[in-house]
Amino acid sequence: MSKLTFKCAITGGLTPVMTLQGQPVALRQNGNTWSGSLAMGAGSTLNIAVTVTGINGSPWTVDITIDCPGGSPAKIFSRNGTIPKGGSDAFTASAKVPAQPCLNNAEATVKAQDTPS
Amino acid sequence: MRPLIVFAACLAVAPFALAQQSLFQSSDGQSSVYLRQSSATFNLGDSKASIGYVNRVNIKKTFWGFEGYATANSGVTSLFSSDKPKAPEGGGDFTVGRHFVLVPMPVAGVKAKAREDWWLIDVGYGHSSFYLYPKGSTPEANTPKTNFDRFRAIAAYNYFTSGNLIAGIAAGAERRNNLSDLTSVSLATVIVPAPTGSQTSIEKTQAGYYGNYKEYIAAPIYTDILFYPGKASVPAFGNRLGIDFFSRSDVAAANRSSSGGLGIFMFKKEDPLTPIGGISASFNGTKVQLALTVGFAFAKSN
Numbered sequence: 001m002s003k004l005t006f007k008c009a010i011t012g013g014l015t016p017v018m019t020l021q022g023q024p025v026a027l028r029q030n031g032n033t034w035s036g037s038l039a040m041g042a043g044s045t046l047n048i049a050v051t052v053t054g055i056n057g058s059p060w061t062v063d064i065t066i067d068c069p070g071g072s073p074a075k076i077f078s079r080n081g082t083i084p085k086g087g088s089d090a091f092t093a094s095a096k097v098p099a100q101p102c103l104n105n106a107e108a109t110v111k112a113q114d115t116p117s
Numbered sequence: 118m119r120p121l122i123v124f125a126a127c128l129a130v131a132p133f134a135l136a137q138q139s140l141f142q143s144s145d146g147q148s149s150v151y152l153r154q155s156s157a158t159f160n161l162g163d164s165k166a167s168i169g170y171v172n173r174v175n176i177k178k179t180f181w182g183f184e185g186y187a188t189a190n191s192g193v194t195s196l197f198s199s200d201k202p203k204a205p206e207g208g209g210d211f212t213v214g215r216h217f218v219l220v221p222m223p224v225a226g227v228k229a230k231a232r233e234d235w236w237l238i239d240v241g242y243g244h245s246s247f248y249l250y251p252k253g254s255t256p257e258a259n260t261p262k263t264n265f266d267r268f269r270a271i272a273a274y275n276y277f278t279s280g281n282l283i284a285g286i287a288a289g290a291e292r293r294n295n296l297s298d299l300t301s302v303s304l305a306t307v308i309v310p311a312p313t314g315s316q317t318s319i320e321k322t323q324a325g326y327y328g329n330y331k332e333y334i335a336a337p338i339y340t341d342i343l344f345y346p347g348k349a350s351v352p353a354f355g356n357r358l359g360i361d362f363f364s365r366s367d368v369a370a371a372n373r374s375s376s377g378g379l380g381i382f383m384f385k386k387e388d389p390l391t392p393i394g395g396i397s398a399s400f401n402g403t404k405v406q407l408a409l410t411v412g413f414a415f416a417k418s419n
Binding site (some may be wrong): 011012013014015016017018019024025026027028029031032034049050051053054055056057058059083084085086087088090091092101 | 171173174175176177216217222224225226227228230231232233277278279280281293307345348357385387388389390391
C-alpha cells in the first residue's frame with residue numbers, strides 16, 4: 001500500500017476536529033481556514049470523520065485533496081453545510097481513493113494543452 | 118483625515134504582520150473576549166491601531182500569540198467623544214493559553230452539544246513620553262519629557278456555548294497613570310517679542326499635560342457577554358451582527374472605578390467569528406462614552 005499525503009482544509013467555526021482512517025489531522029488556523037496534511041497508506045477507501053462547532057447559521061466546508069506534481073490537486077472529497085441551531089455539526093463519510101489520483105489531472109492537462117487556441 | 122491616514126497605514130502593513138487578539142473593544146480599547154482571528158484593527162475611541170498573530174493548531178490545546186499596538190494622541194478621537202487627553206504610546210502583548218480547559222475536546226464525527234472554552238495570560242508592555250507641567254510649579258521651556266512604562270498581566274477565561282453565546286472574564290494588574298485626568302495644554306515661549314505698536318510675536322509651543330500627575334497599580338476586571346441574536350444581519354449586506362454587553366472595572370483602592378456598556382459588532386460575511394467593526398457605548402455613572410472600532414481581518418499567506 002503506497003503512502004499518500006492528504007491535504008485537508010476546513011473553513012468556518014471554532015476548533016474543528018477531523019480524523020482520516022481514525023487518525024487525527026493537525027489543522028493549523030489561518031484566518032477562517034484550518035488546514036493541514038496527513039501522510040498515510042489509505043487503500044482504496046478513505047474514512048473521514050469531522051466535527052465543526054461555530055455560530056448558528058454560519059457555513060462550513062471540508063475539502064480533501066492530494067497534491068499532483070505539475071498539476072492542480074486531485075480532489076478526493078468535498079462537503080459543505082451550515083452549522084445548525086445548537087452550534088455543532090458532524091459527519092462521517094467514506095471517499096474512494098483512485099489508484100492513481102493524479103492521472104485524471106494529467107489527462108486533463110494534456111487535453112487542455114492539445115486544445116487549439 | 119488623520120484617522121484615515123492611520124488606518125491606511127494599518128492596512129498597508131497588514132501583509133507583513135499577522136493578528137490581533139480581540140476586536141471586541143470598548144472605548145478604552147479593552148476586552149475580555151479573545152477570539153482567534155488574524156486581523157489589524159483601529160479603535161477610534163481609544164485611537165489605537167494594532168496588529169498581531171495567533172499560533173493555533175486544532176489538536177494542540179496550547180496556543181500563543183503576540184500583538185503590537187500604537188496609540189495616537191487625543192486629537193484623533195474628537196468625533197467619538199473621548200475628550201480625555203492621551204499621550205502617544207507604543208507597545209506589545211504576548212499571549213499564551215489553552216483551549217478545552219473545562220469542557221472536553223469534541224470527538225470527530227460525533228455531534229454533541231457545542232461548547233468550547235479557553236483561558237489565557239496576556240502580558241504586555243507599553244511606553245510613552247510626554248511633557249508634564251505639575252500644578253504649583255513654574256513651567257519651563259526646557260522641561261524634560263516624563264517617561265511612563267506601562268506593564269500589565271491579565272488572565273482571561275472565555276466560554277462558547279449554544280452556537281450563539283461567547284462569555285469572557287478577565288482580571289489582572291496593570292501599571293497605569295492618570296494622564297487622562299489631566300488637562301491637555303500648550304506651553305508658549307516667546308521667541309521674538311511683539312515690536313512696539315504691534316501685537317504680533319513669534320512663539321514656540323510645546324504640548325503637554327497640566328495637573329497632579331500620579332502613577333498607580335490598577336486591578337482591572339473586565340467582563341463581556343457576546344450574543345448573536347438569531348440570524349440578525351446587516352440589511353442588504355448580509356453581515357452577521359453580535360451584541361456585546363460589557364463591564365470595565367478597576368477594583369484597586371487607588372483609583373476605583375466601574376463602567377458598563379453595550380456594543381454592536383458586525384462580522385465578516387459568512388464568518389461570524391471575524392469581526393470587522395463595531396460601535397460601543399459605555400457609561401461610568403456620569404458620562405456616556407462612544408467608540409467606533411474598525412478592523413481588517415486577513416489570513417497569513419503560506
